[in-house]
Amino acid sequence: EVQLVQSGAEVKKPGESLKISCKGSGYRFTSSWIGWVRQMPGKGLEWMGIIHGGDSDTKYSPSFQGQVTISVDKSISTAYLQWSSLKASDTAIYYCARPRGRDYFDDWGQGTLVTVSS
């Protein structure tokens, strides 16, 4: 069974850094991509970017390029999403999701709520 288990909720202040994680199991991590999707409170889904678990090939949405960094540690089958300086507007639920190939997302993590508030 494919599982994507994300790290727990975070409460941060503006300007702080943050790295959240997504651990994959039940499939070959190094042969798959993992994407990150943002959902702001009461809003829709926004694709942020995607990374290959084997060679770290990464593609960012133009809306998120330069705003976040996506990485992987294939030795522990874990993908990461990080910010160097959080803003209040980064408050959202962040989902990781595994696409079939590079296509539709058929497996999702449970989501990580990030709250940025002074």
Added chain:
Amino acid sequence: EIVLTQSPGTLSLSPGERATLSCRASQSISSNLAWYQQKPGQAPRLLIYGASTRATGIPARFSGSGSGTEFTLTISSLQSEDFAVYFCHQYNNWHTFGLGTKLEIK
């Protein structure tokens, strides 16, 4: 970037009725479109991929159609558990999502 426009924003129907949700792409995406259902407090769940193929375990009352720029998700007879938010997603050119249609009980 491909933009997906979903309509209506909110759809109010009664159990047993037929629901028709639309998704329009700003340029042709062939059949590279998926639909997801999301309930409060839950992650999205894949319903349809390839515009018309039901994902594993999805009831037959859910069907998808369309290609190019116009797509439709149809729920033939609404059950209580179907009231949720529905998103379309194109994966023809990387990824974008529509803003969603909220299906609420009338």
